[in-house]
Amino acid sequence: MRACNNLNTSICFNYKEIGVTYCTLTNASNGKGWPKISDDVFDGEKINWNKFFEERSKEIYAIKNCCERVECKNCQQICDIDFSDDKKIHYILLSPWQICNSNCIYCLGHAEMISTKTPNYEKYYKEYEEPYDMLSIIKDMIANNVLAEDAEIDFAGGEPTLYPKFDEIINFFIDNGFKNIIIHTNNIQYSKAIERGIKENAISLMISIDAGTKKCHEKTKGVRSFDKVWHNFKKYSKKRNKTYSKRLCTKYVLVPNVNDSKKELEEFIKQSKKNGATQVALNVYNQLLNEMNYEDSLLNNLKELSDFWISKAKENGLPYILFPNIEYVYKKLNQKT
Numbered sequence: 001m002r003a004c005n006n007l008n009t010s011i012c013f014n015y016k017e018i019g020v021t022y023c024t025l026t027n028a029s030n031g032k033g034w035p036k037i038s039d040d041v042f043d044g045e046k047i048n049w050n051k052f053f054e055e056r057s058k059e060i061y062a063i064k065n066c067c068e069r070v071e072c073k074n075c076q077q078i079c080d081i082d083f084s085d086d087k088k089i090h091y092i093l094l095s096p097w098q099i100c101n102s103n104c105i106y107c108l109g110h111a112e113m114i115s116t117k118t119p120n121y122e123k124y125y126k127e128y129e130e131p132y133d134m135l136s137i138i139k140d141m142i143a144n145n146v147l148a149e150d151a152e153i154d155f156a157g158g159e160p161t162l163y164p165k166f167d168e169i170i171n172f173f174i175d176n177g178f179k180n181i182i183i184h185t186n187n188i189q190y191s192k193a194i195e196r197g198i199k200e201n202a203i204s205l206m207i208s209i210d211a212g213t214k215k216c217h218e219k220t221k222g223v224r225s226f227d228k229v230w231h232n233f234k235k236y237s238k239k240r241n242k243t244y245s246k247r248l249c250t251k252y253v254l255v256p257n258v259n260d261s262k263k264e265l266e267e268f269i270k271q272s273k274k275n276g277a278t279q280v281a282l283n284v285y286n287q288l289l290n291e292m293n294y295e296d297s298l299l300n301n302l303k304e305l306s307d308f309w310i311s312k313a314k315e316n317g318l319p320y321i322l323f324p325n326i327e328y329v330y331k332k333l334n335q336k337t
Ligand SMILES: C[S@@+](CC[C@H](N)C(=O)[O-])C[C@H]1O[C@@H](n2cnc3c(N)ncnc32)[C@H](O)[C@@H]1O
Pocket: 100, 106, 107, 108, 109, 156, 157, 158, 159, 160, 184, 185, 186, 206, 207, 208, 251, 253, 283, 284, 285, 286, 287
């Protein structure tokens, strides 16, 4: 059957208009995301867990017996799979929050930045605040024993550290023994709960930095925050103790003609090394490869940049990962040879 394990294991807390979904991904190849789960399952306050698993298995059964869903078509995650359902959630994506203190040139997932002095500021932010009470749903999930003990908790956004209950939610997970928490952040806002999670070996960080120099960082992120971001990173990195086994990962999303010089890539690796990263990651922004008629020269250029970046990571003794978009570039070029 053609789908992926994401469907059988995950839950995604999304923005108000998207709501709660089974599949946590938007399919990057066609921009389609799964529809929200029905009002029968989630009434806006509480999830009926029996109905949740019942509906999820109906979805899986439908795919098994009929055909792949349009959302799954050409998805990079799709594969042939046979599910066994243990009626547990193994992965939570917490992404209900669009507000951000950056304005990255490539990002579609954040709300427009407005100043506190703008008329209707309060009303504007209210719309993005608390689409539902996520913490109370999480508490209910744990009380009903539907969250697997080794579940991965993944916080994104908008900028998650600006979510009003961010520290409270992180502390709740740590208090309840969850040790597999990953935070995607731009690292402008320092968080005491993240600091605790690093000390207690419960949190990995995936930090979107996207540049190697102050000037290019400002161009890519739309705000002046380079020094602050690295200052916070160093502070977190110093909280690690010898038993820390998670990841402090710095990430670079390539955007042609914005941050795609070798100098930037090299400086990014040097800064990551200097400030205590334990891993570096490379991606290229999603929209670029969605354009089906891109030229071969684009793929060749991306490959050259990626090869260069990998060589610098190796020179500096930094473990690295490539995101699926970059893997896709290599795959496409291999198919042509
Ligand atoms: C939407 S952000 C939210 C978390 C946080 N604000 C951050 O920047 O890490 C989650 C991740 O998606 C990445 N991202 C956002 N838009 C993207 C795009 N168009 N293509 C590839 N990655 C993107 C960001 O770099 C970030 O690592």
